[in-house]
Amino acid sequence: MAELSEHLFRRESGRMVAALTRIFGVHNLALAEDVVQDAFCRALEVWGMRGVPDNPSAWLMTAAKNRALDVVRRERTSRTFAPEVSQLLETEWTLAPTVAEAFADHTIRDEQLRMMFSCCDPRLPEEVQVALILNILCGFGASEIASAFLTGRAAIEKRISRGKKVLASSRRLFDLADREFAPRLSGVHRALYLLFNEGYHSASAKAPIRAELCGEAIRLASLLAEDGLAATPATLALAALMCLDAARLPARTDALGDLNLLADQDRSLWDPTLLRRGFELLERSATGADLTQYHVEAAIAAMHSSAPTVDATDWRGIVSLFDTLMTIAPSPVVALNRAIAIAQADGPARGLDELRAITDSERLSSYPFYFAAMGELELRRGNATAAREHFQSALAVARNAAERRHLSRRVQRCSE
Amino acid sequence: MSQFVYLYRIDADEQRERMGSPERAQQSMQAWMNWMRQLEAGGHLKERGQPLDRTGRLVRGKTRVVTDGPFAEAKDLVSGFTIVEADDIAQAAELANGCPILEGGGAVEVRPVLAMNF
Numbered sequence: 001m002a003e004l005s006e007h008l009f010r011r012e013s014g015r016m017v018a019a020l021t022r023i024f025g026v027h028n029l030a031l032a033e034d035v036v037q038d039a040f041c042r043a044l045e046v047w048g049m050r051g052v053p054d055n056p057s058a059w060l061m062t063a064a065k066n067r068a069l070d071v072v073r074r075e076r077t078s079r080t081f082a083p084e085v086s087q088l089l090e091t092e093w094t095l096a097p098t099v100a101e102a103f104a105d106h107t108i109r110d111e112q113l114r115m116m117f118s119c120c121d122p123r124l125p126e127e128v129q130v131a132l133i134l135n136i137l138c139g140f141g142a143s144e145i146a147s148a149f150l151t152g153r154a155a156i157e158k159r160i161s162r163g164k165k166v167l168a169s170s171r172r173l174f175d176l177a178d179r180e181f182a183p184r185l186s187g188v189h190r191a192l193y194l195l196f197n198e199g200y201h202s203a204s205a206k207a208p209i210r211a212e213l214c215g216e217a218i219r220l221a222s223l224l225a226e227d228g229l230a231a232t233p234a235t236l237a238l239a240a241l242m243c244l245d246a247a248r249l250p251a252r253t254d255a256l257g258d259l260n261l262l263a264d265q266d267r268s269l270w271d272p273t274l275l276r277r278g279f280e281l282l283e284r285s286a287t288g289a290d291l292t293q294y295h296v297e298a299a300i301a302a303m304h305s306s307a308p309t310v311d312a313t314d315w316r317g318i319v320s321l322f323d324t325l326m327t328i329a330p331s332p333v334v335a336l337n338r339a340i341a342i343a344q345a346d347g348p349a350r351g352l353d354e355l356r357a358i359t360d361s362e363r364l365s366s367y368p369f370y371f372a373a374m375g376e377l378e379l380r381r382g383n384a385t386a387a388r389e390h391f392q393s394a395l396a397v398a399r400n401a402a403e404r405r406h407l408s409r410r411v412q413r414c415s416e
Numbered sequence: 417m418s419q420f421v422y423l424y425r426i427d428a429d430e431q432r433e434r435m436g437s438p439e440r441a442q443q444s445m446q447a448w449m450n451w452m453r454q455l456e457a458g459g460h461l462k463e464r465g466q467p468l469d470r471t472g473r474l475v476r477g478k479t480r481v482v483t484d485g486p487f488a489e490a491k492d493l494v495s496g497f498t499i500v501e502a503d504d505i506a507q508a509a510e511l512a513n514g515c516p517i518l519e520g521g522g523a524v525e526v527r528p529v530l531a532m533n534f
Contacts (some may be wrong), residue, residue, distance in 0.1 A: 004446065008440035040441040041432060045467040048448025048516075049496055141437025 006050050007212070009040055012057055013139030016064045018111035022102040023068055023089070025082035026118065027168050029136075035071065039063040050193050063320035065103050069095065083172055088214050112137060113230065115222055116173035120187040121291055124163055128196070129191045131156055138216045148209045149198060155234075167298035174227050185230060185367035189294065192224075200249070215248045224283065236285035236293035243278030244301035247271040257400050263310045275305055293329040295320050332363045332370075340373055350378040368394040375410060407408050419462055419529040420508040422515070424436070424496045426522040429472060434520050447516035455500060460511055465498035484491045497523075 010402040013036055039060050051412055053059045072081065072089050088098040101107060103351025121131040134140045142160060144341045146153040169414035174184065215289020220334035221239040224230040251269035254260055282298050299319045307313035355361075355374055364370035375390035388411060425486050455461040469495065473487040495517075502508035505528055512524040 004442065004449075007442070009441065009442040013438040036438075037432065037435065040438060041435060044435075044441055044445045045495060048445050049452065049464055049467050049498070051449070064513070083431040141439065144437055415461060 004047075004056065008056055010139035012060050013040075014062065014112065014137040015108050015138055018060070018108050018115055020064060020068055021082070022111045022117065023072065023082060023085060023099060023174065024088060025080070025086075025118045026115075028079070028081065028174050029164060029168055031071065031243065035064055035067045038067050049073045050122055061103055061321050065099055068099055072099070090400070094318055103344075109221060109223065109226075110200065113227055116188055116220060116223070117176065117184050118167055118170065119163065120184060120191050121166055121170075122184075122187060124166055126194060127190060127223075128163045128185070130195050130269075131159040133220070134213075134216070135160050135379050137220065138355060139203075144209070148213055150154045164355060176227075181229065185224075185232065186234070188224065188230075192236060192242075193222050193294070195220075196245075200245055202215070211249055214242070214249060218242045218246060233288040233290060234292045237292055237298050240278045240281035240285055241294050241298035241301055243274045243281060244298060247274035247278060247305065253402070259406050261303065267308070270305065276303070278302070291324070291328070293325065296328065297323045300325075310344075313344070315341055315365065319345050332358055332360050333367070334348035336370055336373060343377050348381040351377045352381075354376075366397050368398050368407065370394075371397070372407060372410065375414075379410075384414045417428075417503065418508075418531065419530060420484075420500050420502055420505070421527045422465070422498045422512060423494050423523060423525040423527065424515075424517050425525055426493055426495045427491050427519070428493050428495075429491075430521050437485065444516060444520065446515065448518070451514055451516055453499075455498075455511065458511075460500045460502060462501045463499040463500070466498060467496040468494060478516060 012106055016039065017029075019031050021029065024032050025408065037142055041130045043056075043060060046383045047053070047056075064294070080086060085098050085102075088094040102111075103207055115137060116133060117138065120129045124132070131145055134145050135142070140148075143153045145151075145160075146156045149156070160200050178184070196214055196217035199210045199215075201215065206387070218363060219237070220233070222233045225239045226250050248265065249266040249269050250271060250345065251267065252260055282302055285295060296386055303314055303318050303321070318341045319338065322334065322341055325334050326338060336355070339351050339354035339358070344416060352374065355370075355377070358364065370391045371394035375394060377385045378384075378387035391407055391411040391414060395404060395411060398404045398407055417495065435444070452461065470490075471484065473483070474483040474485070476483065493531060499509060500508060505526065508528075509526050512526050515524045517524060
């Protein structure tokens with residue numbers, strides 16, 4: 001009996017919703033979701049007893065397709081479907097080929113893209129956009145999103161239902177030929193960037209769910225990067241950044257799920273396939289006049305990824321990239337990382353000066369890694385007492401058990 | 417060894433409610449497959465049986481009144497059957513304990529098959 005690949009249902013969910021939305025229209029999103037649910041119900045009953053079919057994805061798609069045909073036949077007089085195809089659904093003559101076309105791979109790809117753009121409606125706050133993408137395109141349930149974001153389930157449900165109301169009120173999905181394409185594309189970039197970072201830096205200690213979020217962000221960014229219109233230099237740079245960062249994920253935590261600092265990472269664990277893809281994308285992104293935040297961040301990630309050790313890293317090069325980043329997209333966290341790079345290039349004293357010079361450091365006062373960075377640098381210049389105090393401040397604002405364990409070990413290190 | 421039929425009974429609405437996210441649906445299915453495998457490994461699986469659709473027709477009484485399904489709204493719907501082998505009804509019921517349908521609020525009806533020979 002065939003084994004089921006992990007997360008198959010979750011993956012197929014987004015693809016089925018995309019195909020069904022092509023037929024029913026985005027205003028009938030709830031109907032599309034019902035049909036997907038039906039397909040899973042049926043699979044549960046049949047596969048559970050009889051075993052997994054040879055091609056589970058095709059099986060699910062066929063189940064959804066047949067159900068869609070039933071729904072259209074039953075409701076075409078009482079419901080309006082997608083404006084793009086509604087006329088074709090009216091006669092039996094054109095119904096079957098239209099539904100078949102909606103389930104073709106290329107249509108599913110296009111509809112997923114359109115759905116992604118629609119989810120990033122500027123009327124919606126970014127956290128709603130991200131929750132919508134995770135729910136509709138990635139098939140995560142509200143409680144799964146809540147556990148990844150360390151938010152209450154009710155809050156996530158509220159975001160999703162608010163977002164779906166806006167989606168359902170639009171007459172059709174976003175059209176990539178729309179005048180608003182360019183600004184909407186940057187909105188999509190921002191949402192995917194947030195989604196990725198939520199996985200990469202998430203305070204949630206659950207490593208598998210974090211890797212899944214990163215994987216989904218990469219999958220969606222790749223959809224953009226493979227599309228003629230959406231594959232702009234910024235898109236390619238964003239996808240490069242994600243691949244290069246995600247390549248280091250396997251080394252980022254140890255067996256207990258505790259954070260490994262860059263210096264302590266076993267670089268042989270970095271994923272060579274993702275690294276290669278990242279470098280390839282970064283190279284392709286180097287066209288056009290726009291230097292985006294994603295270009296600079298990807299370049300920084302590339303410098304880390306191509307260095308054999310921490311000491312052999314081109315820290316001066318990294319500092320100058322951070323200087324650029326501070327002019328394009330300044331933030332206290334960028335300033336913090338810049339200070340750490342300066343410490344690597346010019347010694348801990350210079351790094352500490354830079355850390356103290358961060359102007360809105362009060363925004364970092366709840367960020368454990370600000371204090372941890374101070375601690376590391378004090379420790380490095382032999383000032384164990386000061387270092388210990390900083391690590392203790394960091395410990396006081398640690399957000400989860402993994403951070404607490406890591407920081408307690410650093411506190412202890414100061415007394416050795 | 418005697419044969420027993422497991423009739424799986426569900427509340428269709430409740431089952432749908434409980435299905436939750438795609439990930440959870442997949443986990444429920446995995447649980448079913450594991451359970452079937454366990455029955456098989458223990459030498460208890462006589463026939464996997466078949467899942468049943470919720471649609472159908474009911475033909476009733478002398479007048480042969482035909483009622484149309486679907487029975488999707490039914491509170492107590494037979495969703496499938498399996499034939500197992502066990503020493504006695506106690507063991508057959510014991511084995512039914514592990515059925516994932518119970519997690520979803522459903523029931524397993526365990527019925528001895530009447531044998532030809534005593």
